[in-house]
Amino acid sequence: MSTVSTAFGKAAAEDRAALVGYLPAGFPDKQTAIRAALAMGEAGADVIEVGLPYSDPLIDGPVIADAVHHALKGGTRLADVFDTVTAIANAGTAVLLMTYWNPVDKHGVDRFARDLANAGGAGLITPDLTPEEAGPWLEASDAHGLDRVFLVAPSSTAQRIERITAACRGFVYAASLMGITGTRAAVSSGAATLVERTREHTGLPVAVGLGVSNAAQAKEVAGFADGVIVGSAFVRRLAAAQDAEQAIADVRTLTADLAHGVRRTP
Template identity: 40%
Template sequence: MNDSVLTMGAVERHLRARRDAGRGLLMPYVTAGITPGWTGYLHAFAAAGADAIEVGLPFSDPTLDGPTIQQASQEALSRGASTRGILADLSALPDLGVPLIASTYYNLVLHDGPEAFCAALRRAGVTGLIVPDLPVHEADELMEAAAAYDVEPALLASPTTPDARLAEIGARSRGFVYAVSVMGITGERAALAGSAARLAARLKNVTDLPVLLGFGISTPDQAREARRHADGVVVGAAVMRRVLDGAAPDDLRAFVTTLRQALDQECDPPR
């Protein structure tokens, strides 16, 4: 048995098994604390067929996020949302049957220190982590702390990432690789960028980890197209716009179901 199998974590095992069965992977996002009953959205996502759920920890200066998620973060913070309170909410959840992936900026990790932060995530049942403003060459301390608590940090790759750095990201990511479809910030877009397909193909050449495309995937048609190139999609701004417009968990369950159906219709493996 090779070392990669021995060190494979729960998130990677879960996503690999579903990918290898021919399933397009779906990870919807919610800003934690956005409403009083915000964990109802997690139940809705799981019921709609999500393969993992990204839980955004609100931050006052989300530099890589566009207006929709910026607004969601501000609203959550104005309601008094905090990392401690959010993790307490997650600790009270029953097992949803899919991994919870926290996403945040490195300032929040540094606030308590990487070891304490990762320990708190694991106690809350969170098994994955995305830190979009942490470059791979500065990730050693977090990666070591995360490994000690069985938390899997997924690194980000962008269309302008050089080939050598892309290979390093593929080698050091845990769980999956987050492929940023365009240079820029999160937000809904009218079409899937051509750079998304090229980046997914480049990543497929350097890693066997699941590759999820995010940033701008907003509709079932875009999810279906992304599936032709990557193993799955991350959908954030399109979800949060609906939440900000007053969508209840049942409304989001219906929307995520349309994404699930689109991915299930595109059964060809990524090229």
């Protein structure tokens, strides 16, 4: 059982959804990103997604895209990403990499999987990789004991959901709406239906992402999903902070609020 599976199991035993937080490596700088991630884990995040900065972030909205661009301009490299993963894993929080496929392919799929496992990472979330094209990753993740998280969407047919969930390990990422990442005023009305449809094909936890930004929305999603994924709201806090200390404090405060929100009972 992976650290991610353990984290979801612990959350379920406590009658709550798991809180999954996202931060890009290297933003606003390497050390602040690491400190923010550690604060996130200390304040109640069950799983942390570390974003691997990439020059063509297809599904990322302007908040995350700007942060990733800043990280790349600041010189963030793959070694820095793995260092960030190691710091989080050593602190005892389950950690996944969120990455587009090109950097994995360029590094070498088996080599990437080996390096990630050695860094303490639990696996990958791959938003632009389909199961049909994932053969090398399926083999490498099996060889190195890594989770693989694919995305289902409101447009996914039953046949498509079955194919995607069969390839997943750890949890299934339910994108609550079509489009790019970013905070929303309200949770998509189709999110609950997508979770229900997905559960018809898998016993894995289903976590909902895209649009959740506050405790009230987290509570709403926790009412029907196994996990609540929050990204842009955290990145926005980092971007708005006047200095590193404020950034860490703001991330800690938001995490604590969200961790309270994902509890199904008072």
